[in-house]
Amino acid sequence: xxxxxxxxxRNTNKHIxxxxxxALFMGMTLSGCVGGQxxxxxxxxxxxxxxxxxSSLASKVGLGILKKGGNAVDAAVAVHFALAVVYxxxxxxxxxxxxxxxxxxxxxxxxxxxEKAAALSTRDMYLDSAGNAITDKSxxxxxASGVPGSVAGMAEAHQKYGKLKWAxxxxxxxxxxxxxxxxTARQAREFNELKETFTKFNPxxxxxxxxxxxxxxxxxxxxxxxxxxxxxRDKGRAGFYEGAVADSxxxxxxxxxxxISKEDLKNYKAVWRKPIIGNYKEYKIIxxxxxxxxxxxxxxxxxSVEDFPLKRWGLNADSAVQLVVEAERRVYxxxxxxxxxxxxxxxxxxxxxxxVYIKSRMRNFSWNKATPSSEVKEGKLNGAEHEExxxxxxxxxxxxxxxxxxxxxxxxxxxxxxxxxxxLLNNEMDDxxxxxxxxxxxxxxxxxxxxxxxxxxxxxxxxxxxIEKNGKLFMVVGTPxxxxxxxxxxxxxxxxxxxxxxxxQAVSAxxxxxxxxxxxxxxEENALDSLTVLKLKAKGYNIMFRGxxxxxxxxxxTKWGYYQGGADPRGDDSIAAW
Ligand code: DON
Numbered sequence: 001x002x003x004x005x006x007x008x009x010r011n012t013n014k015h016i017x018x019x020x021x022x023a024l025f026m027g028m029t030l031s032g033c034v035g036g037q038x039x040x041x042x043x044x045x046x047x048x049x050x051x052x053x054x055s056s057l058a059s060k061v062g063l064g065i066l067k068k069g070g071n072a073v074d075a076a077v078a079v080h081f082a083l084a085v086v087y088x089x090x091x092x093x094x095x096x097x098x099x100x101x102x103x104x105x106x107x108x109x110x111x112x113x114x115e116k117a118a119a120l121s122t123r124d125m126y127l128d129s130a131g132n133a134i135t136d137k138s139x140x141x142x143x144a145s146g147v148p149g150s151v152a153g154m155a156e157a158h159q160k161y162g163k164l165k166w167a168x169x170x171x172x173x174x175x176x177x178x179x180x181x182x183x184t185a186r187q188a189r190e191f192n193e194l195k196e197t198f199t200k201f202n203p204x205x206x207x208x209x210x211x212x213x214x215x216x217x218x219x220x221x222x223x224x225x226x227x228x229x230x231x232x233r234d235k236g237r238a239g240f241y242e243g244a245v246a247d248s249x250x251x252x253x254x255x256x257x258x259x260i261s262k263e264d265l266k267n268y269k270a271v272w273r274k275p276i277i278g279n280y281k282e283y284k285i286i287x288x289x290x291x292x293x294x295x296x297x298x299x300x301x302x303x304s305v306e307d308f309p310l311k312r313w314g315l316n317a318d319s320a321v322q323l324v325v326e327a328e329r330r331v332y333x334x335x336x337x338x339x340x341x342x343x344x345x346x347x348x349x350x351x352x353x354x355x356v357y358i359k360s361r362m363r364n365f366s367w368n369k370a371t372p373s374s375e376v377k378e379g380k381l382n383g384a385e386h387e388e389x390x391x392x393x394x395x396x397x398x399x400x401x402x403x404x405x406x407x408x409x410x411x412x413x414x415x416x417x418x419x420x421x422x423x424l425l426n427n428e429m430d431d432x433x434x435x436x437x438x439x440x441x442x443x444x445x446x447x448x449x450x451x452x453x454x455x456x457x458x459x460x461x462x463x464x465x466x467i468e469k470n471g472k473l474f475m476v477v478g479t480p481x482x483x484x485x486x487x488x489x490x491x492x493x494x495x496x497x498x499x500x501x502x503x504x505q506a507v508s509a510x511x512x513x514x515x516x517x518x519x520x521x522x523x524e525e526n527a528l529d530s531l532t533v534l535k536l537k538a539k540g541y542n543i544m545f546r547g548x549x550x551x552x553x554x555x556x557x558t559k560w561g562y563y564q565g566g567a568d569p570r571g572d573d574s575i576a577a578w
Contacts, residue, residue, distance in 0.1 A: 041560070041562050042562075042564075044504070044564060044565065044575075045558060045562035045563060045564050046562060046563045046577035046578055047397075047561065047562055047563070048066070048396075048397045048577075048578045049063070049066040049067075049072075049075075049394075049395055049396045049397050049563070049577065049578060050393075050394070050395050050555050050563040050565055050575060050576070050577035051063050051066070051075060051079060051392065051393075051394050051575070051576045051577070052392060052393045052394075052553040052554065052555055052565045052566065052567050052573065052574070052575045052576075053079055053083065053087075053390070053391075053392035053393075053553055053573065053574065054083065054087050054090070054091070054390045054391075054392070054551065054553065054571055054572065054573050054574075055082075055083060055086045055087045055091075055572060055573075055574065056572065056574035056576070057082065057086045057176065057181055058079050058082040058083045058086055058087060058091070058392070059079070059392075059574045059575065059576035060576050061078050061079060061082040061172040061173070061176075062075040062076070062078055062079040062082075062392075062394060062576060063075075063576035063577065063578060064078075064172065065078045065164065065168075065169065065172075066394075066396055066397070066578070067578060068164065068168075069163070069164070070162075070163060070164045070169075070396075071161065071162070071163050071396045071398065071400050072101075072394045072395060072396040072400040072401055072402040073101065073157050073158065073160075073161040073162050073163075073400070073402055074158070074162050074163055074164045074169055075394050075396065075402070076099065076154075076157065076392070076394050076402040076404055077154045077157060077158050077162065077166075077169045077170075078169040078170075078172055078173070079392055079394065079404075080097075080150065080154050080392075080404065080406065081093075081154070081169065081170050081172075081173035081229065081232075082172055082173045082176060083390060083392070083406070084150070084173065084225070084229075084423065085173050085176040085177045085181075085222060085225060085229075086176055086181055087390060088208075088412065088424055089187075089190060089388045089390075089408075089411045089412050090388040090389050090390035090406070090407055090408055090411070090480060091390055091406070092148075092150055092406060092407070092408045092413070092423065092424060092426065093148065093150055093151055093225075093228065093229075093232075093240065093423040094145070094148045094150070094408065094413065094418065094423045094424050094425040094426055095115065095148060095149070095150055095406060095407050095408040095409070095413060095424075095426040095428065096113050096114045096115040096146070096148060096149035096150055096153065096406065096407070096426065096428065097113055097114070097149070097150060097153060097404055097405055097406030097407060097462065098110065098111065098112060098113070098114065098288045098292055098404070098405055098406075098460070098462050098464050099111040099113070099153065099157055099402060099403070099404045099464060100275055100286060100287060100288055100402075100403040100404075100464040100465060100466050101157075101161065101400075101401070101402055101403075101466075102286055102400070102401045102466045102468070102473065103161075103400050104398045104399035104400050104473075106468075106471065108275050108277070108286045108466070109160075109272055109275065110272070110273050110274070110275040110288055110289060110464075111153055111156060111157055111270055111271070111272055111273070112149075112270060112271045112272075112273050112288075112289075112291065112292075112457070113149035113150060113152055113153025113154075113156070113270035113271075114146075114149055114291050114292075114428075114457040114458070114460060115145070115146030115147055115148055115149050115426055115428045115457065115458070116146055116147045116149070116264075116268065116455055116456065116457050117146055117147075117429065117432070117452055117453060117454055117455060117456050117457075117458070118146070118147055118259045118260045118261065118264045118454065119261065119263065119264055119454045119455060120259040120261070120454065121259060121429075121452055121453070121454050122452065122454075123451050123452050123453065124435075124452075125137075125143070125434075125452060126138045126429070126434040126435075126452075127434070127435060131435075132435075133434050133435045133438040135430070135434065135438075135440075135441070138427065138429045138430040138432070138434050138440075139410060139414070139427050139430050139441060140197070140201070140414055140415055140427065141201060141256050141257075141258070141414055141415070141416060142252060142253050142255070142256030142257060142258025142414065142416055142425070143256070143257055143258050143259065143429070144413075144414040144425075144426075144427035144428075144429050144430065145258060145260060145413070145414050145416070145425040145426050145427065145428065145429065146426060146428040146429055146457075146458060147260055147264045147265060147268050148240075148268070148425070148426065149268060149270055150406060151232055151237055151239075151240040151241070152237050152240075152241065152268050152269060152270045153270040155236050155237040155270075156270040156272075157270075160272075161400075166233070166236060167233045167234070170229055170232055170233040171233065173229050174226050174229045174230060174233065177221075177222040177223070177225045177226035177229060177422075178221075178222075178223065178226040179221075180219040180220055180221040180222075181219065181220060182216075182217045182218070182219055182220075183214060183216065183217070183218050183219075183220050184216060184572050185216040186571070186572055187214070187220075188213075188214040188215050188216050188218065190411065190412075191208055191214040192213050192214050194208070194411075194412055194415070195209065197412070197415040198412075198415060198417070200415070201256070201414070201415040201416045201417075202415075202416065202417050202419070204419060206417040206422075207220065207221065207222045207223075207224070207225070207417070207422060208412075208417065222422050223422070224420060224421055224422025225421070225422030225423055226422075227421075227422070228240070228245050228421045228422055228423060231243065231244065231245050232245075240265075241265040241266055241268060242262075242265070242266060244421075245418075245421050246262055246265045246266075247262075248418050248419060248420040248421040249265065249418050249421065249425075250262055250265070251419070251420075252416065252418045252419055252421075252425070255419070256416065273289050274289060275287060275288065275289060275295070276288065276289045276295035276296060276299060276349075276353075278299040278302075278303070278353060280299075280302040280303070280306060280493075280497070281306065281497070282469060282470065283467050283468065283469050283474060283497060284467065284468040284469075284471075285298065285299060285302065285465060285467055285493075286465065286466045286467070286468065287299070287463060287464070287465040287466075288462065288463060288464055288465070289342070289349070290339055290340065290341065290342045290347045290349070290459075291340065291341040291342065291457040291458070291459055291460055292459075292460045292461065292462050292463065293335045293339040293459055293460065293461055293486070294460065294461050294462055294463025294464075294465075294485060294486050294489070295463060295465070296335075296339065296347075296349060296352050296353060297331050297332070297334075297335055297339075297461075297463075297486045298463050298465065298486055298489055298490055298493075299353055300327075300330075300331045300334065300352065300353070300358050301324075301327050301328065301331050301486070301487070301490045302490065302493070303353075303355060303358040303359070304327035304330070304331065304358055304359075304361065304362050305323055305324060305327055305494070307359070308323055310323070310494060310498040310499070311498045311499065311500075314499070315495065315499040315501070315509065316509075316510070316512075316527060316528055316529075316532065317532065318528075318531075318532045318535045318536055319367075321512060321521075321528060321532065321536060322367070322370075322536065322539070322541070324487075324490075324491070324494075324512075324514075325370075325512070325514040325521050325541065326362070326365040326370075326371060327362065328487055328490075328513070328514040328515065328516070329371065329373055329376055329514050329515075329516045329519075330361045330362070330376055330379070330516070331486075331516075332444075332483075332514070332515040332516035332517070333373075333376050333377060333378045333379075333516045334352060334361075334378045334379060335444075335446075335459075335516075336378065336444065336445050336446050336447065336516065336517075337377075337378035337446075337447060337449065338352060338378060338381070338449055339446075339449055339450065339459055340446070340448075340449030340450040340451075340456075340459050341450075341456045341457040341458070341459070343456070343457070344453055344456045345448070345449045345450075347449070348381050351381040352381070357379060357381065360379070361379050368539065369539045369540045370536075370539050370540035370541045372519060372540070373516050373517055373518075373519035374519070376516060388407070388408070388410065388411035388412070388480060389405060389406065389407035389408075389409070389462065389480030389481070389482070389485070390405070390406060390407070390480055390551075391403075391404065391405040391406075391462075391464065391478035391479050391480055391551070391552070391553050392404055392478075392553055393476035393477065393478065393553050393554050393555045394476070394555075395473070395476060395555050395557070395563055399473055401466055401473055401476045401555075402476070403464035403465055403466050403476045403477065403478050404464055404478070405462035405463065405464045405478045405479070405480065405485070407426070407428070407462065407480065408424055408425070408426040408427065408428070409426050409427045409428045409430060409431060409441075410427050410430070410441065412424055413425055413426045413427050413428075414426060414427040415427075428458055429452070429458065430458075431450075431458035431459060431460060432446075432450055432451065432452045432456075432458040432459070433445065433446030433447055433449075433450040433451055433452075433459075434452070436448070436451075439517070441482070442461075442482035442483035442484075442515075443483065443515065443517065443518055444461075444482075444483050444515065445517055446459065461481075461482060461483055461485040461486050462478070462485055463478060463479075463485050463486050463489045464477075464478040465477050465478060465489055465493075467493065472557070473557045474556070474557055475493070475496065475503075475554060475555065475556050475557070476554060476555045477489055477492055477493065477552065477554040477555075478552070478553070478554070479492070479550040479551055479552040479553070479568070480550070480551050481549060481550045481551065483513075483515045484511075484513045484515075484522070484549050484550055485550070487511070487512075487513045487514070487515075487549075488511055488513070488549060488550030488552055489552070491509070491511050491512075492506050492507060492509075492550075492552050492554060492566075495509050496556060502556070502564060502566075503554055503555065503556035503564045503565060503566035504564070504565065504566045504567070505566075506552075506554070506566060507552045507553075507554055507566030507567065507568050507569075508566070508568070508569050510523070510524040510525075510526055510527030510528075510549075511523075511524055511527060511549040511550055512524070512527050512528065512549070513549055519542060520542045520543075520544045521536070521541050521542060521543050521544065522544050522545075522546045522549065523543060523544070523545060523546070523549075524545070524546065524547070524548060524549050525545055528543070548570040550568065550570070551568040551570050551571045551573060552566065552568050553566070553567055553568060553573055554566045563577060565577060
């Protein structure tokens with residue numbers, strides 16, 4: 001079969017085929033002998049479809065749907081619901097997310113199913129009487145939640161692009177919730193760590209609580225969640241936003257001084273938005289528009305470094321790190337000032353993406369010393385962790401692709417499991433700027449553009465992205481990581497395009513991050529060699545070592561048309577493909 005493929009690609013070059021056959025007979029492995037260069041399929045490359053997600057169980061569910069003839073959107077819906085069961089720290093019914101879609105035909109679209117502030121929310125709802133921010137209130141308990149968007153989002157995506165029956169896409173999640181699944185060592189540790197939080201916010205108990213400690217391999221059963229999923233299976237979005245599940249959610253709000261009402265739920269709508277599209281060299285970047293800051297920031301970052309010889313400098317060389325950090329500093333200053341929900345605030349999209357503007361922002365940095373963030377403000381425009389989210393990337397046999405990032409915000413969201421309905425609620429309200437200049441849980445600051453208002457969506461960093469090269473699918477990429485999402489996606493793209501890494505190498509590569517404020521370069525251990533650290537320190541960069549940055553799940557389409565996956569080794573992430 002392998003030889004057949006090669007002949008198809010190169011049927012004119014009989015000599016090479018002959019040489020390959022000889023090599024086979026000589027007992028050499030093809031991958032060792034010719035790599036991907038002659039169009040052969042490496043052992044980690046697939047032709048018919050691929051799912052890369054944070055959980056092997058969810059990836060398997062997606063692959064099952066693809067094999068049944070489902071397209072990438074069908075698989076995405078099934079994976080989304082499966083993650084709500086098997087990856088409850090971020091997979092969700094009670095959160096929201098963004099989808100970027102590219103059909104094999106080249107048609108593109110993006111879906112915004114971000115949570116919204118409830119009608120009763122107010123600009124100062126997280127301030128005390130002296131005007132100080134009480135950040136715990138936007139992080140924990142019922143008041144921390146925005147109106148969930150995930151179920152509406154998946155229903156909308158399925159209605160527009162799905163091929164298989166809705167019920168068939170929810171069924172695998174129901175089975176996993178009803179019959180249970182074996183938890184990983186990481187999950188056992190997290191459940192144990194969160195025992196106190198779960199007890200505090202769920203005094204009547206939840207599936208997450210048991211008397212003894214959780215251990216790897218324990219079977220986790222979620223019968224209430226299975227019932228909720230059955231409602232969704234049978235009634236579509238109404239199974240969540242109306243009826244018994246909505247009643248449970250509103251009752252949960254009342255128990256903990258939350259403010260989401262039945263009207264908020266009924267009125268929630270996911271919105272199709274025109275994706276942000278721009279170029280980096282010969283690549284076309286298709287990414288998420290506001291209320292994500294990710295798409296605009298990613299394009300600003302790519303444009304900022306486009307004219308510099310990154311490839312010559314090499315991955316994580318001091319000049320490359322310095323350039324990337326200086327670009328990030330400036331882009332995040334713009335983010336804080338100009339980005340918010342476009343339905344409420346006029347985001348100066350065109351000006352922010354103007355080439356001349358972006359390049360002018362990079363003119364004032366010096367190779368000799370770090371630009372202090374205190375000297376960097378947003379640009380003048382012409383005219384105007386306990387952290388967890390999850391990303392998954394899917395491609396199908398026909399070449400349709402889906403890039404989804406979805407979240408409860410913090411790990412396990414607000415800690416509140418809706419009584420009787422078994423799902424966790426988000427703490428996404430913390431993504432608003434609760435007070436101008438007060439950092440949120442990711443240290444991000446903001447102002448007017450991202451102030452709280454009823455019905456408004458909080459600014460996000462989630463950056464689901466799809467890239468084309470010469471009009472053809474090239475990459476599907478995204479990651480969790482709060483404020484580090486944008487810079488991790490940026491670096492993963494550079495790792496492939498500039499530093500010639502495979503998809504897996506690009507994902508695994510150690511990362512670093514700067515977000516304007518605080519004025520620090522966060523790096524993973526061993527991201528930079530000690531000489532680079534010394535050189536950067538000498539120029540005034542504050543280097544801070546921290547834990548893992550990002551958890552990228554991505555797919556690359558090779559020039560021979562095979563799908564190559566990159567599943568992040570920082571988590572239990574996994575590739576399923578055929
Ligand atoms: O929308 C956002 O930007 C954040 N709520 C994402 C949170 C996140 O990525 C946490 N993950 N590690």
